[in-house]
Amino acid sequence: MATFTNQATLTYNNTSVLSNVTSGQLTETLSVTKTAANETYTQGERMTYAVSIVNTGTAAADGITVADDLGAFPFGDQTLYPLTWVQGSLRLFVNGAPEEAPAVQSEQPLQMTGLSVPANGNVLLMYEAEINGFAPLEPGSAVKNTVTLSGAGEPLTASATVTATAEPVLSIEKSLDPLTVPEKGQVHYTITLYNNGGAEAGAEGNPVVTDTFDPPLSDITVTYNGQAWSEGADYTYTGGTFTTSDGAVTVPAASFERDSQTGSVTVTPGQTVIVISGNIT
Secondary structure, three states, X not given: XXXXXXXXXXXXXXXXXXXXXXXXXXXXXXXXXXXXXXXXEOOOOEEEEEEEEEEOOOOOEEEEEEEEOXXXXXXXXXXXXXXXXXXXXXXXXXXXXXEOXXXXXXXXOEEEEEEEEOOOEEEEEEEEEEEOOOOOOOOOOEEEEEEEEEOOOOOEEEEEEEEEOOOOOEEEEEEEEOOOOOOOOEEEEEEEEEEOOOOOEOOOOOOOOEXXXXXXXXXXXXXXXXXXXXXXXXEEEEOOEEEEOOOOOOEOOOEEEEOOOOOOEEEEOEEEEEEEEEEEO
């Protein structure tokens, strides 16, 4: 809220007398808020942001510019942007009705121009931004991006903060060796579990791997990260279906390293490898 002052002067017979100083306050007619649809993020994830502008004044606010810094932060002599605006994702709603999106003057940082907020009305901007290779990924780290509204009095700002996920981010991959197998020949199935998250997938989450072989395997042997497993204790194999025992599988957390020159973050996923060998029946 801005404050203004005023003072009068009385001049008579070459003498000046000052009045008392009066002061008042100007209430802002525009306000801006920003929200993120997600609270957490992983690398490559798309985030949806909403910027709400409300005009409580009796006149429209024209020529408004909205700039989003996309989470910019200094890194050496560079500025890194952990968010990348997704082209074509910008949507505009005026008093709840969709309208043509405003012009985008810059993508990094993102800058939108030519907005008009009607009297006693509101504008909603929605757009997506992707978590890119500059975003910090360690548990507890965050991306805070700020919008600045200008063109109608003092600039206004609003921010939204999302934090790196502290949960496992798992994927699974399977391969076969050899690819060409004679009847009743031996094959080796390799199942690799990857964790791109900053937390271990431990026994409390109880990861379980199930695999049904067609055709079934006989006389199977199983290794877990190179160590022999025992049927019954570590896994079961019934009717061609392999299932790991509760609490037998864990997948370590990923590690993250920021390049000292470019600032990009490299993810080395945690891995767990299960090899199942047997004869085709």
